Amino acid sequence: MKIKDLNKFSNAEKIALAEQLWDSVSKKDITLSEEIEKELDERILLVEEGKTEYYTWQEVKNKIDKIR
Numbered sequence: 001m002k003i004k005d006l007n008k009f010s011n012a013e014k015i016a017l018a019e020q021l022w023d024s025v026s027k028k029d030i031t032l033s034e035e036i037e038k039e040l041d042e043r044i045l046l047v048e049e050g051k052t053e054y055y056t057w058q059e060v061k062n063k064i065d066k067i068r
Helices: 003-008 011-024 034-048 057-067
Strands: none
Touching: none
16 A cells, blocks of 8 residues: 555544554554663653643644744
8 A cells, every 4th residue: 555545545544544553553562762762761751750841732832932
């Protein structure tokens, strides 16, 4: 199947295909470097300790617009 062939599917069918594709990826086959694992562990810890700031999508877009 080619990417252009996806245009013949409805949005619901595309979502179902994406779910099937995602589910087909074996989590056992995914390896992370020690550096990435350490970073993820640190981020999880910050969330658990309540030390993480969250932003709305609108806040993120506004920040990006200011940078440009």
